[in-house]
Amino acid sequence: MNVLIIYAHPEPKSFNGALKDLDVSELTSLGHQVKVSDLYAMNFKAVADRDDFQMLENEDFFKYAKEQKRATKTNSFSKDIQREQEKLLWADFVIFQFPLWWFSVPAILKGWFDRVFASGFAYSSENRYDSGGLKGRKAMLSTTTGSPKQAYTPYGIDGDIHERILYHINHGMLYFAGLEPIEPFIAWTPSHNDEDRKRYLEEYKRRLNNLSEIPAISYHPTSHYDEHHQLKKEYRAF
Amino acid sequence: MNVLIIYAHPEPKSFNGALKDLDVSELTSLGHQVKVSDLYAMNFKAVADRDDFQMLENEDFFKYAKEQKRATKTNSFSKDIQREQEKLLWADFVIFQFPLWWFSVPAILKGWFDRVFASGFAYSSENRYDSGGLKGRKAMLSTTTGSPKQAYTPYGIDGDIHERILYHINHGMLYFAGLEPIEPFIAWTPSHNDEDRKRYLEEYKRRLNNLSEIPAISYHPTSHYDEHHQLKKEYRAF
Numbered sequence: 001m002n003v004l005i006i007y008a009h010p011e012p013k014s015f016n017g018a019l020k021d022l023d024v025s026e027l028t029s030l031g032h033q034v035k036v037s038d039l040y041a042m043n044f045k046a047v048a049d050r051d052d053f054q055m056l057e058n059e060d061f062f063k064y065a066k067e068q069k070r071a072t073k074t075n076s077f078s079k080d081i082q083r084e085q086e087k088l089l090w091a092d093f094v095i096f097q098f099p100l101w102w103f104s105v106p107a108i109l110k111g112w113f114d115r116v117f118a119s120g121f122a123y124s125s126e127n128r129y130d131s132g133g134l135k136g137r138k139a140m141l142s143t144t145t146g147s148p149k150q151a152y153t154p155y156g157i158d159g160d161i162h163e164r165i166l167y168h169i170n171h172g173m174l175y176f177a178g179l180e181p182i183e184p185f186i187a188w189t190p191s192h193n194d195e196d197r198k199r200y201l202e203e204y205k206r207r208l209n210n211l212s213e214i215p216a217i218s219y220h221p222t223s224h225y226d227e228h229h230q231l232k233k234e235y236r237a238f
Numbered sequence: 239m240n241v242l243i244i245y246a247h248p249e250p251k252s253f254n255g256a257l258k259d260l261d262v263s264e265l266t267s268l269g270h271q272v273k274v275s276d277l278y279a280m281n282f283k284a285v286a287d288r289d290d291f292q293m294l295e296n297e298d299f300f301k302y303a304k305e306q307k308r309a310t311k312t313n314s315f316s317k318d319i320q321r322e323q324e325k326l327l328w329a330d331f332v333i334f335q336f337p338l339w340w341f342s343v344p345a346i347l348k349g350w351f352d353r354v355f356a357s358g359f360a361y362s363s364e365n366r367y368d369s370g371g372l373k374g375r376k377a378m379l380s381t382t383t384g385s386p387k388q389a390y391t392p393y394g395i396d397g398d399i400h401e402r403i404l405y406h407i408n409h410g411m412l413y414f415a416g417l418e419p420i421e422p423f424i425a426w427t428p429s430h431n432d433e434d435r436k437r438y439l440e441e442y443k444r445r446l447n448n449l450s451e452i453p454a455i456s457y458h459p460t461s462h463y464d465e466h467h468q469l470k471k472e473y474r475a476f
Contacts, residue, residue: 010286040287046284046346047344063429101286103414104410107284108285110343110344110345111345111346117340147467151467157367157463158410158467159409164409165406165410168397173340173341228388229396230395
């Protein structure tokens with residue numbers, strides 16, 4: 001497989017850095033092709049603005065999504081966006097490695113989604129979710145938390161990690177753009193002790209050796225929704 | 239009241255810009271003191287990194303939250319972070335005005351949370367949620383969507399706006415830091431027609447005139463959770 005790793009942490013010696021390094025060494029030794037976007041090392045521009053385009057359709061009233069749509073057609077994104085989009089098209093599998101900051105991705109990674117997952121490229125009004133622009137590719141979140149696992153259970157103080165916290169990323173970003181997200185890898189409070197970190201690195205290594213066996217998160221295809229965007233009654237199992 | 243408006247949109251003529259302008263004019267005419275952080279106009283730095291501190295405790299191994307904790311004690315954040323923190327301490331009410339991008343805040347606003355809601359200032363391991371650093375203040379999200387309201391219902395294709403989408407912001411960012419979030423103001427697909435925009439501006443104006451009557455979102459205080467971070471059985475109404 002061609003594996004793209006999107007990595008967002010300011011400290012190379014961090015546990016996130018160790019997980020990213022393990023991605024590269026393990027996946028390479030398994031015979032995969034690996035590319036890394038190390039957003040901090042690249043000094044990746046986080047903020048979506050006019051500079052993201054080589055030209056603008058409307059200088060007087062800047063509409064970001066509209067300019068994205070045009071830039072996709074005319075191939076006129078800024079070079080840094082083009083490079084990331086090319087890597088996505090090359091990839092069969094995308095791994096996102098980041099610390100969970102404020103129950104979401106760090107701003108530098110949010111900016112990567114805002115800018116690279118462009119209208120016309122990653123989605124359109126007709127092509128979203130299972131028909132999104134990046135369909136045919138799998139993806140996985142690999143993240144670290146500052147609170148223990150119990151805090152993220154359905155009755156946990158921080159909210160259910162899958163249904164309330166990662167949903168806006170797995171469903172709203174990855175699946176929306178056509179990627180098929182598999183179950184995330186979560187290292188709970190790995191900063192607290194060395195033993196945990198070792199155990200998580202071993203566990204992550206096993207996962208990298210069995211990526212194809214990790215189940216996809218079960219989301220409904222768009223065909224399960226009616227013309228009012230409501231899940232059809234026959235699919236409401238819960 | 240002292241009202242702080244955190245505004246994140248790249249185009250001043252946008253509908254988000256109009257809502258922000260209405261905030262300023264209406265709240266001022268009602269006798270409130272108003273300050274605005276126009277993140278795009280300020281060219282606000284989105285990415286959390288070493289430059290956020292006037293000095294570092296550990297140059298060799300950069301731990302962001304640890305440096306934040308120290309910077310709070312020694313008053314050594316970068317000037318732009320200090321200014322935002324001072325505005326927060328001044329405010330009785332904080333309004334966040336932004337377009338919903340990828341089911342979350344734009345990167346420039348995520349960066350504002352990452353950098354300004356610092357460990358030691360907005361929270362600590364002991365002081366979170368109802369005892370968070372910004373307690374005693376209210377807050378409100380005011381946002382615009384690209385999909386219609388039906389898409390965000392419990393069976394909607396994009397996921398329940400309150401439980402699945404805005405939860406990580408209202409509960410995870412605002413409430414976590416001690417702010418008391420009231421029900422958000424949401425303009426659904428306002429870009430689609432002029433009539434809708436007029437109607438939303440009138441509706442928003444009415445809301446600004448009745449801010450104190452808008453109910454707070456009902457979240458449990460930390461005392462409702464046990465030592466394993468689980469909601470105590472007597473509070474599980476659902």
